[in-house]
Amino acid sequence: MIKAIHWGTWYHCGSVAFGAFCIAVITMIRVVFEYLANKYEKLAGDGQLYKIVKCVMTSILYCLDEYVKFITKNAYIQIALNNEAFCPAAVASFWLIVRQAGRFGSASIIGWIMMFLGKGTITAISAYLTLLIV
Secondary structure (H helix, E strand, C coil): CHHHHHHHHHHCHHHHHHHHHHHHHHHHHHHHHHHHHHHHHHHHCCCHHHHHHHHHHHHHHHHHHHHHHHHHHHHHHHHHHHCCCHHHHHHHHHHHHHHCHHHHHHHHHHHHHHHHHHHHHHHHHHHHHHHHHC
8 A cells, every 4th residue: 555655656646747737738728719709709799600610619629628538537547557657558548448448338328327326316315304304
């Protein structure tokens, strides 16, 4: 345990910082785009072409942001498992996801179902207990 904490802080602090930097850069690009789009909208008014371009760019930037977060999360997992730097771990996690797409997809769906059932159960129990108390 102590050795793992030592390795994580000593050898992989830069990997964690680089992953956070990648997420911060993409998020900053999204924020700047939204700011410029809102300023332009106040100046130019309503235009169909503007709305279409804004919608497409917002969607692209959102997808890029989610992709970078997903790859970074899986790269962190590869860093912990294989003791690699960030970039090789990101590449390894990408190819792992590509090779095992079906398993990742089914695990994601099962996770979503379990979260839905858990939230429903907690809500139902809370409502039932509230009814008993009242």
